[in-house]
Amino acid sequence: MKARRPTVQDRFTQLLVAAASCWAAVAHGGGIQALEVVEVTGSESHDLVGVASAASEGNVTARQLANRPLLRPAEVLEVVPGLIVSQHSGDGKANQYYLRGFNLDHGTDFATSLMGMPVNMPTHAHGQGYSDLQFLIPELVDSMQYRKGPYAAEAGDFASAGAASIDYVRTLAQDFAELSVGSRGYRRALLAGSPDWAGGRLLYALEWSGNKGPWSMPENLDKLNGLLRYSQGTRANGWSVAAMAYTAKWAATDQVPLRAVEAGLISRYGNLDSSDGGRTHRYSLSGEWSRKDERGWLRGNVYAMDYGLNLWSNFTYCTLGCNPGPGDQFEQEDRRQVYGFNLAQTWYGDWLAQGTDFTLGLQSRLDDIGKLGLYTTTARQRWGTVAQSRVRERSISLYAESQVQWLDWLRSSMGWRKDFYTFDVSADAPANSGTADASIGSPKLSLIFGPWQKTEYYLNMGYGFHSNDARGITARTSPDFRDPAYGTPVEGSTPLVRTKGYEVGVRSALIPGLQTSLSLWQLDIASELVFSGDAGTTEPSFPSKRTGIEWANYWMPNPATIVDADLSISKARYTRVDDSVPGDHVPGAIRKVASVGVSYDAGGKWSGGARLRYFGPRPLVEDDSVRSKASTLVNLRAGYRIDARMRLSLDVLNAFNRKVSDIDYYYASQLSGEGAAMNDIHTHPSEPRSLRLSLRVGF
16 A cells, blocks of 8 residues: 655644654653543533543533623632632732632642643742632633543643633634723723634734722722634644733732721721732743544644742731831742643544543643742832742653443543653752652543443542642751741652542433532542641641532523532541641631522523522631631622623622621731730631623624
């Protein structure tokens, strides 16, 4: 047989593989989210019987988000059953996330990506795995694939509790301009379109928003966000390139001690340091490419980012003295460039049993962190340096996964990944400089039984991991001159921390229009990461175990109506502690989450949506003697189509004006005039009832 002449696509594939090989020669680790394995659109979004590998995974489309009232951009993630998005600071800072018995801080153990680019930041100035989604434009979200537990071979660092891969649209149904105004100085303008251009589609969006908020000190959020994405073909057979730019600055009202509010020193929305706040930017350039046919699927993406953050916080106020004294404010600074790629090849065949597909993947990432600083400040003016470092963190990951249909009623997914990391830290304290190498292997196994009467059963098990901050890995002495233990020896953190997950689940579509799933799960983690109030960052702690049950329901009683209802209950305990802690509860661990939502859009004049979210109480100390209160919030949206091009919508957020908290912590702080630090609940209130009116004009 005459050999097939190589095509342009073949040569591009060879070039991509060669580029990956070159990168592998200089980088030594991994942990980046790969591209989606299953392309899901339209009505397929919840019909996952016969497709999914676990009861706890799912897919979301734009239709599910179209009538969903949102206070913050990252709340699109609350479509993931059991996930809570909150905030303990200004709206320019990454949100707080909760899932599966975790207080995930700003993203630890939950991996997010957008258009193939990872959002989580390792060795971040504020917290490990920092996931800032404030640059997300909800109106552009086309699909989101989510998974929970460490069962997928393509998911690496930060994905033990779960992962979400978000993609933007390539084509809008209609170009539009939208203006929004709301309570307490909320303003937003969005321009978006997707014209034909040079044989493909050019997606553009420009967003500006500002907000004062309910706070005694106005937040004065100023956010500017832009996107250009050019694409040809489809996601399965095509390519795209995208450029994004995002900047924001804000003044922050952080969590405050409850005693200050109860004593009348400040109001419920008051603050104790009017100079807290921040500024940040994120610029990126990325590209994706995919080729798929009956023999297999080859896909890849590359990306480069420039990121920066300056964050001023004061969580303990006056332990260093106030009036006179400098106070406890500190600044965290992060400047980095991030480079990476993902490459995967899937082969389809019937080598085993009734059908097989086999995937090989390669992922790599380099974080070149030029400045990573922690400084003591007063009114944003630096007066001391706690630590300042330059860090290069490299990673490369190899993974393989095979899915086999053994019998009509039995299929399996078996996977394995190997992650290699190199940490290189140059600290201002020579004793804390150094390099470290680490690797970890993660086997995965899923067994799927059925379907019988449109019902499937799942057994899942797998190993995962999260990385620790590079500075903690190479640290040998305490660098913090505010600490009584300053200069004394410290033990370095474990570079890569093992997690193990197990799950039993069932998914059924037996009732027409309704898909329901139930899962029982367990996750063991070798070292917990917990929030430290005085430093404003996360620190390694004891090993822990989490168990729980999740019940998720998605119902379309008719083509115009979507109803979803979810319930999650979990238990988190340390499996080993020492005499320094009074119990085995994990502080901040979420226990109960429930949500119910409905959206309606028949294509006529009126549309709308409503959501109820219950956020259960959490232990705030290890013996569970101090707990946060539960909160229940209701958000509403009503939409009215004036004509084919114009639409009005009204959001009512916290519709019943509930006076509840977004976040609660328990730690020691000292107010001006107090003789010593005192333990107390520190709280950040949910925003009161807010109205937002939007006018969209299509063109």
